[in-house]
Amino acid sequence: MFRRLGGVSVIVAGLAFTPLTSGSALAAPASSEGGTVTTAAATCAFTPNTLVLGADPRAVKFAVPGASDWRVRVPDLEIDARPGFQVKHFEPKKYHNADAGLHQATISKDGESCMARFRLLRPSMLTLVVVHNQPYRYIGGxxxxxxxxxxxxxxxxxxxxVAxxxxxxxxWKTTAHFTTNKKxxxxxxxxxxxRTWRAMLEQTTTTAKSVSRVAADETEYKDTAR
Known part of the structure; x- marks a missing residue:
C-alpha cells in the first residue's frame, strides 16, 4: 500500500508481522467480606496485579506476600485464588476485547479484607519504515x-x-506524535x-506498551516520474 504525502509516495504497508504473545494495586473503599476493612495499599498488595494476555493461553500463579491465609478474587474475570489454588488458567478465546482494562479485586489476608485493582492488557506491536527525500524524513508504520x-x-x-x-x-528523545487512522x-x-529512529506506544488503560524495531537504515526515495 502506498500513501501520498507532500508529493511523495511512501510505502507504509506490506510489513511483516509476527504473532502477538504474551504487577501496582490501587486501594479503594469497600465493604467488609468477613473481616476488618482496610484500604492501605500495602495491605492490598498481591501478585500479579497486571497481566498482558495475548493470543496464547497463560497459567498465572497468584500470591499475597507475607500472608499464610489469603484469597484473591476478581469476579469479572472469574479469578478466585488461594493457597492450594493459586494458579489461574487464562484462555484468550473465553474473553472479549472489552474485558481489557481495570477490574475490581477483593483481597483477603489473615482476617482482613480490602479492595484493589487488577489490570488485563492486550499486547500491541508497532512496525516502522523511514523514507528519505532530502531534506525530509517520511516516517510511517x-x-x-x-x-x-x-x-x-x-x-x-x-x-x-504514537511517539x-x-x-x-x-x-531516546521524542520529536513528534502521529495518530493512527482506522487501519x-x-x-x-x-x-x-x-538519525536512528523508533516508534513507541505508551501503555493505555487497555493496551500494553509497545516499541518498534530500531530503524537505522532508510529507503531512499527517487522520483521516477521525472
Whole structure:
C-alpha cells in the first residue's frame, strides 16, 4: 500500500508481522467480606496485579506476600485464588476485547479484607519504515494489537497516539506524535538529518506498551516520474 504525502509516495504497508504473545494495586473503599476493612495499599498488595494476555493461553500463579491465609478474587474475570489454588488458567478465546482494562479485586489476608485493582492488557506491536527525500524524513508504520474471543488474532488500533523518537547520547528523545487512522496506520513528515529512529506506544488503560524495531537504515526515495 502506498500513501501520498507532500508529493511523495511512501510505502507504509506490506510489513511483516509476527504473532502477538504474551504487577501496582490501587486501594479503594469497600465493604467488609468477613473481616476488618482496610484500604492501605500495602495491605492490598498481591501478585500479579497486571497481566498482558495475548493470543496464547497463560497459567498465572497468584500470591499475597507475607500472608499464610489469603484469597484473591476478581469476579469479572472469574479469578478466585488461594493457597492450594493459586494458579489461574487464562484462555484468550473465553474473553472479549472489552474485558481489557481495570477490574475490581477483593483481597483477603489473615482476617482482613480490602479492595484493589487488577489490570488485563492486550499486547500491541508497532512496525516502522523511514523514507528519505532530502531534506525530509517520511516516517510511517502500523499499530496492531491482540484480539480476544474467536476470529482474527489481531486487528488495527485506530486513534492511538504514537511517539516518534530518535536516539541521542543520553537516550531516546521524542520529536513528534502521529495518530493512527482506522487501519492502524500512522505517517508523517519531519525535516531532520539522518538519525536512528523508533516508534513507541505508551501503555493505555487497555493496551500494553509497545516499541518498534530500531530503524537505522532508510529507503531512499527517487522520483521516477521525472
Amino acid at each position: 502500523q499499530l496492531v494489537r491482540a484480539n480476544y474471543g474467536k476470529g482474527a488474532v489481531r486487528s488495527p488500533m485506530p486513534g492511538a497516539r 516518534i523518537q530518535y536516539r541521542t547520547e543520553n537516550g 492502524g496506520i500512522f505517517i508523517g513528515r519531519l525535516k531532520s538529518p539522518k
